[in-house]
Amino acid sequence: MNKGGKLILWQNPLDPNKPEPLQQQGCEEALPDPGLSPWRLPRNPCAEPSFLLLLIPAASCCCWCLPAWQVRACPDPVDKTQKMAELLGLGDKCGEGTSGASVLAGSCLADNRLNLDVYPDGCRWFLQLFEGRRGEVVQVEFLRLSSNDRLLGTTLGILPHLKHLKSLVLKGGHARDEFGSCQYGSLTSLPPDVGNLRCLTHLDISFNSLSTLPSCILHLPSLRMLLVSHNSLVALPEDFGSLSKLTFFSAMKNQLKDLPQSIGELAVLQDLDLSENALEFLPEEVGNLRNCTELDLSGNCLSSIPDSLSNLKSLRRLHLHSNLLVTVPASLASLPNLSRLDLQNNCLRTVPPEIQTSPFVRLQGNPLGETEPSPQADEPSAGGLRRLFLASGEDSFTVTSEGCKVVLACGIHFYFPPGTASDPLRIYFRTLAPDPQWVKLRHHDVLLSTVLELQPHGVKFQQEVQIWLPYASPQTLHQREVVVRTFSGQSWSDLRTRVEQKRKSKKHVAHCSVLHFSWFLVVSRLVQNECKVPTEGTLLFSSVDPNIKVTFPPGVTEETRSVKLQVLPVSAEEIEEITADAGCRASPLLCLSQDSLVDFLRPVRIQLPLPPGITGLNLDRSRLHLLHGDLEGQTWDDITSQVVLEFTHLYAVFEVTHFSWYWLWYTTKTYIGGIAKKVYERLRMYQVNFIALQRKKDPEQVLLQCVPKHKVDPVLKKLQDRYRGPEPSDMVEMFEGEQFFAAFERGICIDTDRPDCVDGRLLFIFYSHLKNMKEIYVTSPVDRKGQAVKGQVSFYRGAVPESIPEDASRRRKGPDSLWLATLPIKLPRLKPRWAENPGPLNGFSFPPLNLGNAETGYLTQANLLSIARRMGADWQTIGLNLGLTYQQIERIGYNNREDLDKQILDMLFSWAQQNSEAPDCVNKLITAMKESGRQDIADEVETIIELGRQKYRESIRRVGLEQESSTEDSAIAVM
Numbered sequence: 019m020n021k022g023g024k025l026i027l028w029q030n031p032l033d034p035n036k037p038e039p040l041q042q043q044g045c046e047e048a049l050p051d052p053g054l055s056p057w058r059l060p061r062n063p064c065a066e067p068s069f070l071l072l073l074i075p076a077a078s079c080c081c082w083c084l085p086a087w088q089v090r091a092c093p094d095p096v097d098k099t100q101k102m103a104e105l106l107g108l109g110d111k112c113g114e115g116t117s118g119a120s121v122l123a124g125s126c127l128a129d130n131r132l133n134l135d136v137y138p139d140g141c142r143w144f145l146q147l148f149e150g151r152r153g154e155v156v157q158v159e160f161l162r163l164s165s166n167d168r169l170l171g172t173t174l175g176i177l178p179h180l181k182h183l184k185s186l187v188l189k190g191g192h193a194r195d196e197f198g199s200c201q202y203g204s205l206t207s208l209p210p211d212v213g214n215l216r217c218l219t220h221l222d223i224s225f226n227s228l229s230t231l232p233s234c235i236l237h238l239p240s241l242r243m244l245l246v247s248h249n250s251l252v253a254l255p256e257d258f259g260s261l262s263k264l265t266f267f268s269a270m271k272n273q274l275k276d277l278p279q280s281i282g283e284l285a286v287l288q289d290l291d292l293s294e295n296a297l298e299f300l301p302e303e304v305g306n307l308r309n310c311t312e313l314d315l316s317g318n319c320l321s322s323i324p325d326s327l328s329n330l331k332s333l334r335r336l337h338l339h340s341n342l343l344v345t346v347p348a349s350l351a352s353l354p355n356l357s358r359l360d361l362q363n364n365c366l367r368t369v370p371p372e373i374q375t376s377p378f379v380r381l382q383g384n385p386l387g388e389t390e391p392s393p394q395a396d397e398p399s400a401g402g403l404r405r406l407f408l409a410s411g412e413d414s415f416t417v418t419s420e421g422c423k424v425v426l427a428c429g430i431h432f433y434f435p436p437g438t439a440s441d442p443l444r445i446y447f448r449t450l451a452p453d454p455q456w457v458k459l460r461h462h463d464v465l466l467s468t469v470l471e472l473q474p475h476g477v478k479f480q481q482e483v484q485i486w487l488p489y490a491s492p493q494t495l496h497q498r499e500v501v502v503r504t505f506s507g508q509s510w511s512d513l514r515t516r517v518e519q520k521r522k523s524k525k526h527v528a529h530c531s532v533l534h535f536s537w538f539l540v541v542s543r544l545v546q547n548e549c550k551v552p553t554e555g556t557l558l559f560s561s562v563d564p565n566i567k568v569t570f571p572p573g574v575t576e577e578t579r580s581v582k583l584q585v586l587p588v589s590a591e592e593i594e595e596i597t598a599d600a601g602c603r604a605s606p607l608l609c610l611s612q613d614s615l616v617d618f619l620r621p622v623r624i625q626l627p628l629p630p631g632i633t634g635l636n637l638d639r640s641r642l643h644l645l646h647g648d649l650e651g652q653t654w655d656d657i658t659s660q661v662v663l664e665f666t667h668l669y670a671v672f673e674v675t676h677f678s679w680y681w682l683w684y685t686t687k688t689y690i691g692g693i694a695k696k697v698y699e700r701l702r703m704y705q706v707n708f709i710a711l712q713r714k715k716d717p718e719q720v721l722l723q724c725v726p727k728h729k730v731d732p733v734l735k736k737l738q739d740r741y742r743g744p745e746p747s748d749m750v751e752m753f754e755g756e757q758f759f760a761a762f763e764r765g766i767c768i769d770t771d772r773p774d775c776v777d778g779r780l781l782f783i784f785y786s787h788l789k790n791m792k793e794i795y796v797t798s799p800v801d802r803k804g805q806a807v808k809g810q811v812s813f814y815r816g817a818v819p820e821s822i823p824e825d826a827s828r829r830r831k832g833p834d835s836l837w838l839a840t841l842p843i844k845l846p847r848l849k850p851r852w853a854e855n856p857g858p859l860n861g862f863s864f865p866p867l868n869l870g871n872a873e874t875g876y877l878t879q880a881n882l883l884s885i886a887r888r889m890g891a892d893w894q895t896i897g898l899n900l901g902l903t904y905q906q907i908e909r910i911g912y913n914n915r916e917d918l919d920k921q922i923l924d925m926l927f928s929w930a931q932q933n934s935e936a937p938d939c940v941n942k943l944i945t946a947m948k949e950s951g952r953q954d955i956a957d958e959v960e961t962i963i964e965l966g967r968q969k970y971r972e973s974i975r976r977v978g979l980e981q982e983s984s985t986e987d988s989a990i991a992v993m
Contacts (some may be wrong), residue, residue: 029513085256087885107966131160141169178211190225213237243953258732259283268601282306293317303567319404340407348372414446431486438481454755464542465785466490472535482531489540490953491526492785497562498542502530505537533724544584560585569623584609590630598701603629603684610677615839621673629684636669643690647679654694704786710811710841711743723791746840757816765800807845813838870940886922893922
């Protein structure tokens with residue numbers, strides 16, 4: 019423990035300058051020994067400024083400065099404000115008296131940029147900065163704020179004072195509600211004076227609540243990039259074409275129905291994204307966008323496109339998928355630079371031969387060659403409805419009074435007929451893993467899907483919404499039916515369901531209709547026959563076994579009540595295997611229920627078939643037992659002596675006044691209740707095996723799965739080409755919905771910060787027809803350079819569903835009953851590699867390199883590091899636009915899996931090393947950033963290059979300055 023030290027906060031800015039100490043405090047109180055593990059604030063993947071905190075011993079005579087990219091990010095997000103407040107509390111103890119918020123806000127001000135959108139109170143810090151350091155704030159060129167901030171309105175009034183502002187980001191989506199859904203920002207307009215920001219070239223106001231485009235935007239003379247995606251715009255201004263310098267415009271995920279004719283006046287527009295709107299036609303003026311290289315019109319309601327699109331000679335990519343196109347002009351095939359024409363999922367029955375034979379055209383999902391189908395009475399007439407195809411990352415869509423058809427990436431379909439909602443309504447959705455704590459399955463139910471949650475809850479639609487839910491087809495389950503089950507907030511109920519099969523994929527879907535949204539899942543249940551019982555009486559048959567029938571005599575009830583009947587067939591082989599008694603037989607298991615708590619006024623007559631092999635001719639009445647079970651199947655009482663049993667050649671007939679489980683047994687045993695309980699329990703259990711396999715090409719990738727016994731061989735056969743491992747575990751019995759854990763032992767470790775990790779163990783929930791499988795990466799603290807690691811994975815029981823019989827639950831408690839199985843896992847010895855000693859680039863070793871030249875400006879290695887820290891998850895798109903192949907991108911991702919920083923560095927520096935001699939490499943990098951939608955990085959690179967040029971011009975004017983010195987100064991200027 020050191021008795022004194024210095025608290026130093028280093029910032030790694032987004033510009034090319036070297037890190038400088040922002041705050042330094044002497045402290046005489048005891049501070050923890052920093053050791054070799056500096057603590058770093060978590061960094062947002064959007065490449066915001068990163069900080070490095072070091073506690074330096076007082077005896078040290080020098081300061082340490084480590085690049086922030088060498089520090090590993092925290093695995094879990096933490097509250098930045100709280101951490102920094104605690105940190106600044108140390109300074110307060112030393113008498114500094116500095117406000118934590120103001121210091122943190124000041125540290126975010128990195129020269130000409132200010133990034134506050136990742137902080138919960140970013141607008142408050144911006145206001146404090148403007149009040150205390152106005153001279154610096156008004157010089158800011160790049161500003162990012164969250165529109166989810168409650169002080170956004172006050173902050174907007176200050177924006178016109180930032181006359182040098184080049185890039186302004188006011189995006190929403192940074193906050194999520196209690197359900198985890200993305201919250202849109204509160205921005206509905208912009209101050210008129212924002213139109214006076216004459217330097218503004220980049221404006222991003224996506225994920226907000228805009229219904230009209232703020233008029234001040236049309237007065238921005240330098241605007242080149244405008245992003246208004248994920249709003250509620252229904253139209254663009256008529257004079258939208260006045261944005262003469264606009265090169266990129268994105269308005270995806272709005273409600274645009276048409277476009278102004280002035281859009282053709284955007285002469286320099288290169289990228290136009292109008293996907294996921296409600297466009298029904300395009301103006302001919304779209305053909306005037308001569309410089310447009312990419313046009314995205316997917317997910318609209320277009321039935322045709324104008325011939326003028328053939329004038330777009332610069333067009334490279336045209337996206338028209340998921341529309342209602344019935345025809346396309348043949349002239350599209352003659353566009354000289356077109357490399358992709360996406361026409362998938364339209365209504366094209368014929369296309370021109372020039373288009374059909376072009377290699378860059380995508381036509382999947384069209385009814386090519388089919389005749390016009392005749393309308394069917396049982397299908398909705400939705401030919402002209404808007405169709406939405408949502409990607410895997412999206413979680414919401416908007417329904418208008420016109421209705422729409424929606425397809426989610428997971429295969430779920432919706433049909434909202436016209437008039438479903440009178441006003442535009444935002445629908446949020448997500449799929450959840452089933453949790454036995456609230457997903458209550460009934461006896462002998464089998465879960466066939468994950469849980470779908472639709473919001474808003476409780477909103478009643480004016481017409482029924484149709485839902486198609488895909489599910490795992492229960493091919494091994496016979497004499498059952500598939501239903502959609504919904505949760506009202508208090509209890510689950512079954513919906514009227516129709517099972518359908520897709521023609522092409524042959525996959526099964528469950529189709530239902532609802533008037534309100536909540537939670538939905540698909541289950542397989544025992545076939546349920548039901549009827550209404552009036553006072554006149556009625557007759558109810560079982561569709562599973564017509565020999566089972568229930569007769570309700572006249573006067574059985576005063577008021578009409580609903581009765582349900584379910585039958586569970588039990589084979590003689592199952593009874594013999596469970597009871598180990600060859601002479602034991604049982605009839606099908608009958609369950610009767612009703613919606614009334616009052617017993618029937620008159621006895622109800624029930625007919626059950628005699629057990630297999632037993633007839634009225636060879637019947638020994640002393641061996642026949644009629645059992646009555648409670649609804650939970652916990653107790654089974656022999657009621658043979660309490661009822662009057664009548665026999666025919668094939669049936670037994672008896673009368674009861676209340677409903678529950680009824681079972682007819684034929685055995686020599688005298689106490690049959692305990693045997694029936696055991697059999698009933700076993701009928702609800704599944705015999706399973708555990709498998710643990712390692713990928714052949716990467717033994718650190720381990721696949722764990724719990725497989726029903728009859729599926730083990732097919733699963734192993736399917737995986738044997740890619741995986742190897744030990745034989746499956748011994749057979750274990752489990753209930754539907756039962757929890758179990760996988761624990762890695764003896765030198766094998768996993769990431770315990772995973773959300774499915776409980777006390778260091780992986781949590782599973784067994785559902786017999788879902789994939790109880792997880793594929794994870796394992797590591798070992800043992801040095802594998804000298805030896806292999808022979809570890810193991812063990813499986814342990816967890817919680818059981820509440821409806822499990824008490825005896826079975828009791829047997830699953832205690833240290834001996836928790837363990838299920840253990841399988842070996844071996845990590846081989848590591849082979850020596852050529853670069854085992856990590857270099858300065860996070861494990862990569864590259865020779866010093868510069869891109870460009872001194873006269874035109876160039877990027878140094880430090881500049882490339884700053885750019886790499888900004889890329890985040892966009893690195894793959896950027897790499898492809900830089901010219902790397904898909905194979906190269908996949909190899910980089912595989913070689914550096916689970917480490918995003920290494921993936922980015924490997925991609926960028928490998929490309930830079932190969933192109934360092936190319937004269938246009940810097941321009942190529944800028945173009946790739948723009949094509950990848952990262953105009954912010956492109957602007958930063960251009961700023962760096964311009965600084966280098968200015969420094970070079972100054973250096974050559976110096977008297978007696980040598981060329982080598984000027985070159986060196988140019989490099990220093992952009993560091």
